[in-house]
Amino acid sequence: MSEPILEMTDVSKRYRTAGFGRGRGGFLAVDGVSLHVGRGEALGLVGESGSGKSTLARMANGLVVPTSGTVRTDGRDVARLGRRGLRRLRRNVAMVFQDPLASLNPRQTVRQTLENVFRAHGETTSTAELVALLESVGLGAHYLERYPHEASGGQLQRVAVARALALKPDLIIADEPTSALDVSVRAQILNLLADLQRDQGISFLHVSHDLAVIRLYSDRVAVMQRGRVVETGPSEEIFRSPQHPCTRALVEATPEAELPARPAGALRGADRACHDRDHDSPNDHPVVSRPEAGATEY
Numbered sequence: 132m133s134e135p136i137l138e139m140t141d142v143s144k145r146y147r148t149a150g151f152g153r154g155r156g157g158f159l160a161v162d163g164v165s166l167h168v169g170r171g172e173a174l175g176l177v178g179e180s181g182s183g184k185s186t187l188a189r190m191a192n193g194l195v196v197p198t199s200g201t202v203r204t205d206g207r208d209v210a211r212l213g214r215r216g217l218r219r220l221r222r223n224v225a226m227v228f229q230d231p232l233a234s235l236n237p238r239q240t241v242r243q244t245l246e247n248v249f250r251a252h253g254e255t256t257s258t259a260e261l262v263a264l265l266e267s268v269g270l271g272a273h274y275l276e277r278y279p280h281e282a283s284g285g286q287l288q289r290v291a292v293a294r295a296l297a298l299k300p301d302l303i304i305a306d307e308p309t310s311a312l313d314v315s316v317r318a319q320i321l322n323l324l325a326d327l328q329r330d331q332g333i334s335f336l337h338v339s340h341d342l343a344v345i346r347l348y349s350d351r352v353a354v355m356q357r358g359r360v361v362e363t364g365p366s367e368e369i370f371r372s373p374q375h376p377c378t379r380a381l382v383e384a385t386p387e388a389e390l391p392a393r394p395a396g397a398l399r400g401a402d403r404a405c406h407d408r409d410h411d412s413p414n415d416h417p418v419v420s421r422p423e424a425g426a427t428e429y
């Protein structure tokens with residue numbers, strides 16, 4: 132198996148901010164997490180609100196600096212990157228955020244938004260290239276001259292995906308990319324991301340609190356609870372036989388239509404298993420890790 136596009140080893144993040152439930156040492160938002168994303172793979176990161184998903188995702192592309200541990204993208208240690216290395220990291224690892232309206236400059240047309248991405252990396256682009264970029268996310272050429280307020284949420288998220296694709300990244304980190312959108316357009320955006328993975332071989336780290344979404348659009352799943360990854364494995368297997376109480380609680384919370392049959396009452400009492408508590412308290416259930424069939428464990 133080739134080197135993973137993203138490899139995180141024993142990564143922790145302690146925020147120094149004081150506040151409710153936060154000791155003098157700050158708050159341990161991510162606690163010794165190791166995971167990897169293989170080339171062309173979609174890894175789903177799922178967990179309750181506050182479990183540390185976004186912090187982990189932001190450490191993956193250098194937006195948040197880990198307190199300890201190692202993050203490697205494309206085989207390179209992010210902590211050791213100089214300015215040029217960081218620029219290359221930004222090219223190779225793109226992000227799509229939750230709220231497209233908040234992530235796009237309201238004073239810039241779509242053309243300006245996309246041109247700025249190329250300019251920031253010392254490149255020029257043509258209208259034909261921009262049109263091709265928009266077409267790759269299912270938008271017509273006329274969107275180039277539109278401002279964010281002239282487009283719907285779904286169209287804006289397509290623009291945000293086009294912006295992420297502009298520099299041909301190897302990995303896209305999508306942090307709750309559909310949770311700010313109408314239910315009717317969520318599947319369209321998720322299908323777009325799945326098409327990009329299939330057709331362009333782009334790897335994905337897909338962050339969501341919704342296991343139904345993760346199940347449909349990820350090859351593998353990592354479940355987070357209180358800053359730790361408590362279970363990993365292939366999506367279908369995680370769904371079919373969740374082992375950790377937190378995973379069971381998430382499966383239980385997923386709409387019935389999405390669930391395979393399972394023994395009645397088997398999951399009773401698991402509903403609170405995932406709820407956020409003080410991250411510094413020890414987890415009382417062993418981590419569940421299933422090796423992928425025929426794959427090397429990193």
Ligand SMILES: Nc1ncnc2c1ncn2[C@@H]1O[C@H](COP(=O)(O)OP(=O)(O)OP(=O)(O)O)[C@@H](O)[C@H]1O
Pocket residue numbers: 146147148158160178179180181182183184185186187340
């Ligand atoms: N910049 C920060 N300073 C201090 N604490 C932070 C900061 N960012 C996040 N946190 C805290 O770290 C914990 C994990 O936050 P994070 O956003 O990573 O979780 P999450 O699983 O993505 O949650 P959500 O789904 O609600 O976004 C939370 O308790 C949050 O309040």
